[in-house]
Amino acid sequence: MSDPTLPLLQIRDLRKRYGTTDVLRGISLDVHRGETVAVLGASGSGKSTMLRCVNHLERPDGGSVTLGGELVGFGQGRRGPRMLTESEIARQRSRTGMVFQHFNLFPHWTVLRNVVEAPVRVRGLDRTRAHELGMRLLTTVGLADRASSYPKQLSGGQQQRVSIARALAMDPELLLFDEPTSALDPANVGEVTSVMKRLADEGSTMIVVTHEIGFARAAASRVVMIADGLVVEDGPADRVLDAPRNPITRAFLENTRYGAGTATEPADQP
Template structure:
């Protein structure tokens, strides 16, 4: 397990009293969480607990119903006006979203584009990066995830683990302040899980700031500096990885870990 500990000072990400409902189903019930630069936080919890919804609210793929999210000192999704808080339009939210890199369960690669083009299209068209520099960046990132020899391949010729590593490279290409992973190994065959979690552990060891919704307790133990456990839309435990996994304070955490480890 990494020996990195929580940084002091101003958090990079600050979530306060976050609420989200779908009809009568209250999915997030006043969640508050801070994340400092260089931390890797593993978000654990049973299916339907609200952990993925929390992640999607951070980059405004879902609009929260209440509370606030601040990233790098900037309030996300809304701004102060003379009449109080007002929601931002999609254009401004899209600009803010560039501060985060999201890796999903499904790989979401364009099948008719090469691996390299999948990685560098956004830096060229969103960041305005010169094509030559974008290519250099893309090849460097593919090397970082162990796929430098597959730059000219198409996604259909890659394994699931390789495609997910391309997705990680694509997220890194936007040079985000915060990386978000939503169950990045759940769609993979067991044989491919290790190659993806190995890349993620490398990123954690290099000091990337990451929120990882995962069912892989092994990854949390190996790479996360903190573990947060979510149940019924609330955080029931938040602490150093070793403490949460070895001596959980919440009976909900204890039950979840027992069920997960003996599945």
């Protein structure tokens, strides 16, 4: 049982290298329960890589990630720390829900099946109960009427809302969003960020990698700025956005036309 007074997520000196490129150079970050942390930074700064290390989609080269008091990716063996098996890592990963830049929905499954299949297969949820859960979550994201549709019949914004419902279906302790609006037409951005803001208002714990400065202002409790694989600024959203202390943060906000936040970013990995 984790201590509720401690941060839900603790990242300590996180490091990751691809070839000769140091993408993460020692990131440390705490996220408490109920916080929405918006992560800003230029392309290639390490934001997406950090998220993938949090749920062990990428194996860090150094440092540690602790979720709810449990070290991610490693356990205690008879002779000291040991790397977890793939099935053990999958169990840990189920404690987080991740929404990617691209929707990654199964095109041959209906919207409802895309949402409920993981709870059935991973959590062992009875399919009838899973369908009830799926319909409740589709109602939450405003898509209950499209339950029997297929992904190709939906707009990009609708597909991303299905992705959010799918992440919620695993009842995660932590939600990770990796530029969730970057693949959307501008007209569809608002329908996704409004769902995310509602989740934030309801107390979900979220890390959102984003260029949507308007969302960060409206929904984030904190803003973290990452540059060159390091956290260079971390503070309350209004303070960071209105009076950034680091010149890198000031330049970033100016370059993204502060208040609009429509720039997009490719993945960090070369």
